[in-house]
Amino acid sequence: MSPGVIVAVLMLLLSIQPISTDLYLPALPTLQREFMATTASVQLTLSALIICFGLGQLVCGPLADRFGRKPVLLVGMALYTAASLLASAAQSIDALVLARALQGAAMASAVTCGRSIVRDLFQPHEGARVMSRALGGLGAVAMFSPIVGGLAVQWSGWHAAVLVTALYGASLLALIALRFEETVPVRDPLATHPARVLRNWGQLLRHPAFRAWTALLCCTYGGIFVVLAGSSFVYINVLGTSRVAYGVILATNSAAYIAGTVYCRRLLLRHGLRGAVRRGAWWSLAGGLGVAGISLLGVHNVWAVMLPLWLFAFGHGVHQPCGQSAVVGPFPDKAGTAASLSGFAMMFTAFCTGQVLGRTLGHTVYPLTLGVAAFSIGVFVLANTVIQRHGEPATRRTANPLGGSTA
Numbered sequence: 001m002s003p004g005v006i007v008a009v010l011m012l013l014l015s016i017q018p019i020s021t022d023l024y025l026p027a028l029p030t031l032q033r034e035f036m037a038t039t040a041s042v043q044l045t046l047s048a049l050i051i052c053f054g055l056g057q058l059v060c061g062p063l064a065d066r067f068g069r070k071p072v073l074l075v076g077m078a079l080y081t082a083a084s085l086l087a088s089a090a091q092s093i094d095a096l097v098l099a100r101a102l103q104g105a106a107m108a109s110a111v112t113c114g115r116s117i118v119r120d121l122f123q124p125h126e127g128a129r130v131m132s133r134a135l136g137g138l139g140a141v142a143m144f145s146p147i148v149g150g151l152a153v154q155w156s157g158w159h160a161a162v163l164v165t166a167l168y169g170a171s172l173l174a175l176i177a178l179r180f181e182e183t184v185p186v187r188d189p190l191a192t193h194p195a196r197v198l199r200n201w202g203q204l205l206r207h208p209a210f211r212a213w214t215a216l217l218c219c220t221y222g223g224i225f226v227v228l229a230g231s232s233f234v235y236i237n238v239l240g241t242s243r244v245a246y247g248v249i250l251a252t253n254s255a256a257y258i259a260g261t262v263y264c265r266r267l268l269l270r271h272g273l274r275g276a277v278r279r280g281a282w283w284s285l286a287g288g289l290g291v292a293g294i295s296l297l298g299v300h301n302v303w304a305v306m307l308p309l310w311l312f313a314f315g316h317g318v319h320q321p322c323g324q325s326a327v328v329g330p331f332p333d334k335a336g337t338a339a340s341l342s343g344f345a346m347m348f349t350a351f352c353t354g355q356v357l358g359r360t361l362g363h364t365v366y367p368l369t370l371g372v373a374a375f376s377i378g379v380f381v382l383a384n385t386v387i388q389r390h391g392e393p394a395t396r397r398t399a400n401p402l403g404g405s406t407a
Contacts, residue, residue: 001179001180001181005179006117006121006130007130007133007134007137008137009114009117009175009176009179009180010114010117010118010130010131010134011133011134011135011137011138011141012137012172012175013073013110013111013113013114013117013172014110014111014114014115014134014135014138015137015138015141015142016080016107016110016111016168016169016172017053017107017111017138018138018141018142018145018254019141019145019164019165019168020049020103020104020107020165021046021049021050021228022142022145022146022149022228022250022254023145023146023148023149023152023161023164023165024046024149024161024162024165025146025149025228025231025232025246025250026146026149026150026153026161026232026243026246026247027149027153027158027161027162028042028043028045028046028232028233029232029233029236029237029243030153030157030158030243031045031093031096031158034157034158035092035093035096037093039233039358039361039362040358040359041093041097042093043229043354043355043357043358043361044097044358045093045096045097045100046100046228046229046354047229047350047351047354047355047358048097048098048100048101048104049100049101049103049104050104050225050347050350050351050354051101051104051347051348051351052101052102052103052104052105052108053104053105053107053108053111053343053347054108054343054344054345054346054347054348054350054351055105055108055344055347056104056105056106056107056108056109056112057108057111057112057339057340057341057343057344057347058340058341058344059105059108059340060072060076060108060109060112060113060336060340061112061116061336061337061338061339061340061341061343062191062192062196062197062200062336062337062340063191063192063336064109064112064113064116064184064336065116065184065187065188065191065334065335065336065337066187066188066189066190066191066192067187068182068184068187069113069116069117069120069180069182069183069184069336070176070180070181070182072109072112072113073109073110073113073176073180074173074176074177075109076106076107076108076109076110076113077106077109077110077169077172077173077176078173079102079105079106080103080106080107080109080110080165080169081166081169081170081173083099083100083102083103083106084099084103084162084163084165084166084169085163085166086099086102087099087100087103087162087165088159088160088162088163088166089159103165108340108343110172111339111343112336112339112340112343113336114134115324115328115335115339115343116183116184116328116335116336116339117183118130118131118134118324118325118328119325119328119329119331119332119335119338119339120183120184120185120332120335121183122325123329124273124325124326124328124329125268125272125273125325127325127329128264128268128273128276128321128322128325128326129265129268129269129321130325131320131321131324131325132261132262132264132265132268132317132321133261133265135261135317135320135321135324136258136261136262136317139254139255139257139258139261139317140254140258142250142254142257143251143254143255143258144251146246146247146248146250146251147244147247147248147250147251148161148164148247149161149164149247150242150243150244150246150247151244151247152164153243154243154244184336185332186333188333188334191334191336191337197337200334200337201337201341204331204334204337204338204341205341207330207331208386208389208390209326209327209329209330209390210327210330210331210338210342211386211390212382212386212387212389212390213323213326213327213342213387214323214327214341214342214345214346215378215382215386216277216319216323216379216382216383216387217319217320217323217324217327217342217345217346218345218346218349219349219375219378219379219382220284220315220316220319220320220323220375220379221316221320221346221349221350222346222349222350222353222375222378223284223288223312223316223371223372223375223376223379224312224313224316225349225350225353225354226353226357226367226368226371226372226375227253227309227312227313227368227372229350229353229354229357230357230361230367230368230371231246231249231250231368232246233361234305234361234365234368235249235302235305237363238300238363238364238365239300239301239302239305239365241302249302249306252306252310253306253309253310253313254313256309256310256311256313256314256317257313257314257316257317258317259314259317260280260283260313260314260315260316260317260318261317261318261320261321262317263280263314263317263318264276264280264317264318264321264322267279267280267318268322273322273325273326274387274388276318276322277318277319277322277323277383277387278383278384278387278388279318280315280317280318280319280322280383281315281319281379281380281382281383281384282315282380283311283312283314283315283318284311284312284315284316284319284376284379284380285315285376285377285379285380286308286311287308287309287310287311287312287313287314287315287372287376288308288312288372288373288374288375288376288377288379289373289376289377290307290308290311291304291305291308291309291312291368291369291372291373292369292370292372292373294308294369295365295366295369295370296369300365305365305368305369309372312372312376315376315379319379319383324339324342327339327342328342353371356371357371
């Protein structure tokens with residue numbers, strides 16, 4: 001594959017997550033009204049997707065190591081498209097939850113294989129720079145997703161917003177079938193054997209670098225998930241914005257994230273992985289403590305919430321590329337399994353967060369503001385302690401598919 005195709009495929013594979021979540025967020029208040037459901041029930045349509053996304057990664061990782069990335073992607077994208085069509089036709093909240101759960105399990109193939117492809121082709125430091133480019137593209141997709149979702153819900157109802165995900169899945173399926181070339185260096189025929197899977201998980205969990213980077217990813221993604229799962233209720237129901245305006249607000253958050261990925265590339269060149277996340281953690285902490293502090297002072301308006309969240313999203317743009325590359329860096333022979341286990345940990349964090357939000361969201365901003373603050377503190381502590389002790393993966397000089405060499 002050409003360098004452009006590699007980055008484009010990575011961007012589109014990883015972008016399936018914001019397509020499945022951000023585009024759907026403006027529909028949540030409408031779903032609650034149309035199905036006469038509780039906030040917790042509506043949150044379950046998001047939480048079910050997230051937890052099945054995490055569980056699906058545990059399956060897709062070993063499968064991708066055994067059969068290769070392309071077969072797993074083809075099956076996964078076909079299932080994702082079918083599940084999206086079922087979700088768009090759901091006539092009850094229970095049917096929608098089931099369809100979204102299947103959708104989450106299927107989209108695990110895209111993200112797991114995408115992160116594995118980076119390790120197939122690049123060493124960790126170069127992989128982090130490539131990942132930042134791909135995640136910058138993801139940020140652009142995330143920027144427009146809530147706007148498209150808000151317009152779709154306003155014009156045609158929530159069914160239309162979900163139908164867009166089916167179109168995306170079908171397009172990605174065609175791209176994989178026609179343009180993607182296998183990247184796995186060596187297939188492991190025993191990768192799916194239960195004893196091998198358990199042994200691999202044990203080796204990963206005992207590795208200090210894996211634990212450190214996974215913990216950082218869980219905290220930074222946990223904070224962003226608080227925004228994803230809670231912001232529609234806060235901005236629309238509490239602060240009184242329209243659905244389209246909410247989509248624009250969420251788009252500005254994605255713009256801050258894109259800026260963070262650009263900043264990440266500069267930090268990596270100057271300071272390496274550990275130095276990058278240590279500096280990015282200050283942005284995360286400023287955003288989290290800022291949004292919590294302002295809300296506790298009694299200032300509850302759109303700008304008081306939106307501006308500090310830009311800072312947290314900017315920091316997230318540093319932590320995600322570094323973390324997703326570094327967590328698989330020491331494991332070239334089981335990159336799929338490493339990507340899947342760390343991905344499961346992130347999604348389990350998000351699922352637990354969603355359960356708490358479903359029980360605490362109401363006519364107040366505090367579940368959102370205090371939740372982001374708590375995760376920002378976790379990011380800061382981890383970036384300045386265990387990441388500094390254990391977070392620098394060993395590398396060696398290899399050929400670079402995007403030109404030059406990597407170290």
